[in-house]
Amino acid sequence: MKTIELKLYKPSSNKRNVIDEALENYSRAYAYLMNKAYTEIDMIKENYKSSTGYYKTRDIVKWIDKETLKKLNRFSAEPFKDSIKLDFSAVLAGLLNNKTAKSIDGIQMNFKERPIYFCRYSKNRNYSLLYDAENNKYYAKLYLMNVKNEKRKKAMGNYDRKLDYIAEDKEPYIENDKKRSFIIVPLAFGKWQEEYLKEAINTPDILKTARLIKRNKEYYLAINIVRNVEEAPPPINYMGISRGMDKTINYAVVDNRGNILLEGYESASAFSKDKLNIIANSLVNIAGRNRCQVIVEKLTDKGDNLSYKDKQGRQYIPIMNCSNYNSLHDIISNKLKANGMKSPIRVSAVRIFSTCPYCNHNSKSNRFSNKILLCTSCGKTTEVEKAGSINLARKLIHYSSEKILIIVKKTNKGIVFVNEDIGLNYYPTNPFDCQKEFMGEIDRIITNFYENVNLEKENENYKKKLSLIKRLEADKSTLKLVEDN
Numbered sequence: 025m026k027t028i029e030l031k032l033y034k035p036s037s038n039k040r041n042v043i044d045e046a047l048e049n050y051s052r053a054y055a056y057l058m059n060k061a062y063t064e065i066d067m068i069k070e071n072y073k074s075s076t077g078y079y080k081t082r083d084i085v086k087w088i089d090k091e092t093l094k095k096l097n098r099f100s101a102e103p104f105k106d107s108i109k110l111d112f113s114a115v116l117a118g119l120l121n122n123k124t125a126k127s128i129d130g131i132q133m134n135f136k137e138r139p140i141y142f143c144r145y146s147k148n149r150n151y152s153l154l155y156d157a158e159n160n161k162y163y164a165k166l167y168l169m170n171v172k173n174e175k176r177k178k179a180m181g182n183y184d185r186k187l188d189y190i191a192e193d194k195e196p197y198i199e200n201d202k203k204r205s206f207i208i209v210p211l212a213f214g215k216w217q218e219e220y221l222k223e224a225i226n227t228p229d230i231l232k233t234a235r236l237i238k239r240n241k242e243y244y245l246a247i248n249i250v251r252n253v254e255e256a257p258p259p260i261n262y263m264g265i266s267r268g269m270d271k272t273i274n275y276a277v278v279d280n281r282g283n284i285l286l287e288g289y290e291s292a293s294a295f296s297k298d299k300l301n302i303i304a305n306s307l308v309n310i311a312g313r314n315r316c317q318v319i320v321e322k323l324t325d326k327g328d329n330l331s332y333k334d335k336q337g338r339q340y341i342p343i344m345n346c347s348n349y350n351s352l353h354d355i356i357s358n359k360l361k362a363n364g365m366k367s368p369i370r371v372s373a374v375r376i377f378s379t380c381p382y383c384n385h386n387s388k389s390n391r392f393s394n395k396i397l398l399c400t401s402c403g404k405t406t407e408v409e410k411a412g413s414i415n416l417a418r419k420l421i422h423y424s425s426e427k428i429l430i431i432v433k434k435t436n437k438g439i440v441f442v443n444e445d446i447g448l449n450y451y452p453t454n455p456f457d458c459q460k461e462f463m464g465e466i467d468r469i470i471t472n473f474y475e476n477v478n479l480e481k482e483n484e485n486y487k488k489k490l491s492l493i494k495r496l497e498a499d500k501s502t503l504k505l506v507e508d509n
Contacts, residue, residue: 025232025250026358028220032164032243033212042175042207043236043243045100046168050108051138053101057112060092069120079120084113102170103205104140107150111141139246140168140236147189151234151245154187154197154208155225162213162221163187164245165197166236167206190221190228211245216301220249227251256312256364261285263316264416265307265356265368266376267330267342267349268409269394273303276413277314282421286314287410295348304355308363317366319416320353321373328373330412332394340394369420369494376415377408423495427504441465445485446492463500470496 035043061068064087072083088109101108142150147165154163169175187197187208197208213221224231234247261279268274271289278284288310290303311318321328323346332340344352357367378397379386385401391408392398398405431442441450441462450465452458473480473493480486496503 025248026220026362027246027248028213028217029237029244029246030162030164030217031212032245033210035207035209035243038175039207039209040243042168043166043238045175046103047137047140047236047238049100050104050140051136053096053099053104053108054112054138055136056096056099057088057092057108058116061087061112061116068116079117081110081113081117084117085109088113100170100173103149103167107141107143110143137238139238142166142234142236144233145228145231147191147195151236153190153211153221153224153231155190156185156187158186162211163208164211165206165208166245169205171205173205190224190231192228209243214298214301216298216305223251224249251362253362253364257315259315259317259366261314261316262417262420263307263311263314263318264413264419265318265320266373266409266412266416267321267328267344268412269330269332269340269342271409272343273307273352274409274413275307275310276410276417277310277316278414278417278421280421282418284414286310287413289409293343295344295351300348300352300355304352304359307356308359308365311360312363312365317420318356318360318368319419320356320368320370321349321376321416322370323349323373326372326374328376328412330377330408332391332408334394371416371419373412373416376412379411379415380404381406381411381414381418428492428495429504445488446496447489466496466500466503469493 032043068084068087072079072087074080074083093105093109096105096108144150145152149167151167152165154165155161156163189195189197220230230249230251232248232250234245237244237246261277263275263277265273265275268289272292273290275286275288275290276284277286290306292299292303307318310316327346330342334340353368353370360367375386378388378390380390380397380399380402382404383399383402385399387400389400390397392405395408396405397408397411428443428446430448433440433442438451439455441448441452446469448465448469450462452461454461470493473489480489483489
């Protein structure tokens with residue numbers, strides 16, 4: 025799933041009034057349900073829990089009977105009834121399932137404006153999108169008024185241009201003499217959002233639920249998009265993506281032996297979301313064409329020491345800071361998943377800018393200047409930022425060469441396979457034919473680790489175990505059996 029946010033572009037004062045009134049009506053109806061639930065919470069907890077012990081949206085929604093729905097009419101909530109039911113039920117189920125909450129008193133609420141939830145994409149209710157092919161313009165059609173609303177008019181905008189629904193039949197939008205219960209508003213957005221809109225023209229079923237949001241006196245339509253993506257072929261190469269001093273981002277592609285296949289860079293001076301999306305699109309396309317597992321710097325707990333201070337005290341800093349790099353990682357991750365490719369692997373960035381990519385010698389003395397790495401062992405030079413991307417690309421290759429030792433011991437109970445770091449203590453059923461069973465035990469350890477990751481984080485060796493688990497996920501051939509005599 026992906027959410028794209030589209031701005032309602034300069035709605036007229038009349039349309040702004042319609043939107044504001046709808047937001048207030050929706051919010052008051054939602055608050056009414058929450059406060060009613062507060063008074064009946066014991067009954068809800070007793071009667072609407074599923075057989076598995078959890079509260080589910082589809083069960084909570086049954087609590088809203090016809091009489092309750094009728095009472096929502098006082099808030100002019102007719103256009104939103106189905107949506108409010110689902111919105112409220114999902115939130116209440118989440119509150120009741122929150123085991124860390126001491127009480128559910130928080131559900132009682134005074135009026136507070138809430139985004140309007142549209143529970144479906146539809147041409148004749150909730151919301152839909154229209155497209156002006158001649159001018160490449162997009163519009164939102166939003167059902168916000170009931171039949172008694174005095175703001176309903178025969179026309180609220182001049183749409184003599186040809187508009188087509190973004191739908192399977194691409195039906196044209198046609199004006200009629202009836203008063204509208206909806207408004208049509210032009211949309212504004214960036215290039216990356218337009219990519220999804222263009223895709224929706226050909227595959228409209230990717231458009232799902234949406235929310236109408238008011239923020240800083242502006243209005244936005246946040247649309248959930250769900251795509252069925254074919255899985256890409258498995259990676260055969262590695263792509264390292266690092267920060268740079270002269271170039272914003274550097275990348276290097278290596279094969280499974282570490283041989284450099286491709287190098288390059290992406291430049292930018294500003295880092296808006298659109299700019300980061302442009303960079304991410306280019307990098308994901310390269311990764312796809314070369315069937316790469318993408319590897320990025322982990323810049324959350326430790327830095328990469330790319331900044332440099334010379335002997336005169338002059339300070340040189342990377343073009344892209346850690347925050348923007350991490351934002352780029354998130355965008356790349358989403359785009360890789362959207363194209364059926366594996367998520368990027370984040371690895372430690374320590375020493376990637378002080379390690380020689382030719383002989384692998386690491387030393388702070390290798391850093392000759394802010395731009396140049398001069399190896400104190402082999403004497404070869406390379407650009408610092410190129411060295412970073414190459415060393416990143418080779419990280420998993422180096423990891424796989426460092427075997428995870430599994431000790432095989434003979435005990436009174438029989439043969440046992442042991443590695444305390446990953447929690448392995450495995451007695452095979454048949455020691456002479458146990459490869460499949462042994463690999464199943466390794467898979468069980470990996471699954472159990474992630475299922476209980478919050479408990480694992482409390483252990484002192486969590487980071488080491490996490491590193492080993494990730495290596496096992498990437499390549500189980502890193503295991504090396506050693507017999508203990």
